[in-house]
Amino acid sequence: MNLEDYGWSDTFARKFIPYAQQGLLPARVIRGEKNYFRVICKEGELTVRFAGKMRHRAEGRQDLPVVGDWVAVEPQPEQGRGVIHAILERFSSFARNLPGRRKGRGRERIEQQVIAANVERIFIVCGLDQDFNLRRIERYLTLVTAGGAEAVVVLNKADLSSESDSQLQQVIAIAGKAPVERISAKNRAQVDRLRVYSRPGETLAFLGSSGVGKSTIINALLDEERQKVAPVSTAVGKGRHTTTHRELFLLRGGGVLMDNPGMRELHLWGEEEDLAESFADIEELALKCRFSDCGHRSEPGCAVRTAMDSRQFDEQRLDSYLRLKEELSHLQRRR
Ligand SMILES: Nc1nc2c(ncn2[C@@H]2O[C@H](COP(=O)(O)OP(=O)(O)OP(=O)(O)O)[C@@H](O)[C@H]2O)c(=O)[nH]1
Ligand SMILES: [Mg+2]
Ligand SMILES: [Zn+2]
Known part of the structure; x- marks a missing residue:
C-alpha cells in the first residue's frame, strides 16, 4: 500500500x-x-x-x-x-455549525461539525433541476473557502434543463474565483472534463444536496458502479439520501475522491472575514461607502447600494450577503 x-x-x-x-x-x-x-x-x-x-x-x-x-x-x-x-493537524476541512442539537432545556448549543478533512478541492454539486439555488451555492462557497479548500461549482443534470445557459451565467456571476462546470453525469465526455481537478495525491470531495448526482459522477469517474445511486422522488424533486457514509476512493490515474451523503442544513461556521472571498465583489465596494460601518441598507453614500441600483448585482445577492454576515456575527457572539 x-x-x-x-x-x-x-x-x-x-x-x-x-x-x-x-x-x-x-x-x-x-x-x-x-x-x-x-x-x-x-x-x-x-x-x-x-x-x-x-x-x-x-x-x-x-x-x-x-x-x-x-x-x-x-x-x-x-x-x-x-x-x-x-x-494530525488538518491542512483544510469543511465544517458547518450544528446548532441547538442538545435535547431538553438550556442554552442553545453551538458546535462545529467537521465533515471532511484534508481535501485540496471541493466540488459543490448542484442540480440544474428543482435543486438549482444561487443562495445555497453562495453558502457553500463561503464554507468551502473558510475551510481552506478550493471550490469548484459543478452544475449537473444539464440534460434536464432548458435554461442551462442562463443558469450557468447566473452562477458564474456569483462564483468569484471558483470555476464553474456544467455537465450531465450521463454524458461520459462531459464527466471526463472534471478530471482536470483531480491530481495524484490530492483529495477531491463531493458535496451537495441529496439526489444531485454526486455518486453518479463518482461512479463515472471510477468507471465502475461503486456507489449506489437512486432516483429522486418525482413528487417533491428531492433526493432519498442514498449515500449514507463518507468514503474515499482511489482514482486509477491518481487522486482521491470523497463521496458524501447529501446535506440538508448548511449553517455557517466561521467568521465574518470568511465572506471576503465568496463576496469579494460586495466587500470591495463596501470599502467605498461613506461610513466605515455602513450597513448597506439605507445609509447615505452607500457604494454597495449605488452599484446594485446600476445592476452590478441584484438585490437577492445583497440580501444573501447581509444575512450570512449576520449569521456569522451571531455565531461569533455566541462563541
Ligand atoms: N437526467 C440526469 N439524471 C442524473 C444525472 N446525474 C444523476 N442523475 C440521477 O439522479 C439520481 C440521483 O443520483 P445520485 O448519484 O444517487 O445522487 P447523490 O447526489 O449521490 O444523492 P445522495 O447519495 O442521496 O446524496 C439518480 O437517479 C441518477 O441516475 C444527470 O446528469 N442527468
Ligand atoms: Mg450519493
Ligand atoms: Zn454601504
Missing part, C-alpha cells in the same frame, strides 16, 4: 515523528461508520475505534477523527483492527 497515493506528504511525515517514536502507524480514515472507522495504512485496511482518552481530551467534536483525517494508529493486524490515538 502506497500512502502517497492517499495524500501522505513530507509535511504529515514531519508531524508524525513523535507518534512514530511511540510505535504508532500513520493511517488515513477512508470510511466512517457509526461506531468505527476504516483506515488505510501500510498494513492495508483496518477497522479502528478511537482511544477513550481522545474523547476525554476532546474539547468538541472537531477534535475527533473524520473521514480524510491522517491519524496515529496502534495496529492489531492479526484481527484486522486497531486503535486511533491521535489526529
Whole structure:
C-alpha cells in the first residue's frame, strides 16, 4: 500500500515523528461508520475505534477523527483492527455549525461539525433541476473557502434543463474565483472534463444536496458502479439520501475522491472575514461607502447600494450577503 497515493506528504511525515517514536502507524480514515472507522495504512485496511482518552481530551467534536483525517494508529493486524490515538493537524476541512442539537432545556448549543478533512478541492454539486439555488451555492462557497479548500461549482443534470445557459451565467456571476462546470453525469465526455481537478495525491470531495448526482459522477469517474445511486422522488424533486457514509476512493490515474451523503442544513461556521472571498465583489465596494460601518441598507453614500441600483448585482445577492454576515456575527457572539 502506497500512502502517497492517499495524500501522505513530507509535511504529515514531519508531524508524525513523535507518534512514530511511540510505535504508532500513520493511517488515513477512508470510511466512517457509526461506531468505527476504516483506515488505510501500510498494513492495508483496518477497522479502528478511537482511544477513550481522545474523547476525554476532546474539547468538541472537531477534535475527533473524520473521514480524510491522517491519524496515529496502534495496529492489531492479526484481527484486522486497531486503535486511533491521535489526529494530525488538518491542512483544510469543511465544517458547518450544528446548532441547538442538545435535547431538553438550556442554552442553545453551538458546535462545529467537521465533515471532511484534508481535501485540496471541493466540488459543490448542484442540480440544474428543482435543486438549482444561487443562495445555497453562495453558502457553500463561503464554507468551502473558510475551510481552506478550493471550490469548484459543478452544475449537473444539464440534460434536464432548458435554461442551462442562463443558469450557468447566473452562477458564474456569483462564483468569484471558483470555476464553474456544467455537465450531465450521463454524458461520459462531459464527466471526463472534471478530471482536470483531480491530481495524484490530492483529495477531491463531493458535496451537495441529496439526489444531485454526486455518486453518479463518482461512479463515472471510477468507471465502475461503486456507489449506489437512486432516483429522486418525482413528487417533491428531492433526493432519498442514498449515500449514507463518507468514503474515499482511489482514482486509477491518481487522486482521491470523497463521496458524501447529501446535506440538508448548511449553517455557517466561521467568521465574518470568511465572506471576503465568496463576496469579494460586495466587500470591495463596501470599502467605498461613506461610513466605515455602513450597513448597506439605507445609509447615505452607500457604494454597495449605488452599484446594485446600476445592476452590478441584484438585490437577492445583497440580501444573501447581509444575512450570512449576520449569521456569522451571531455565531461569533455566541462563541
Ligand atoms: N437526467 C440526469 N439524471 C442524473 C444525472 N446525474 C444523476 N442523475 C440521477 O439522479 C439520481 C440521483 O443520483 P445520485 O448519484 O444517487 O445522487 P447523490 O447526489 O449521490 O444523492 P445522495 O447519495 O442521496 O446524496 C439518480 O437517479 C441518477 O441516475 C444527470 O446528469 N442527468
Ligand atoms: Mg450519493
Ligand atoms: Zn454601504
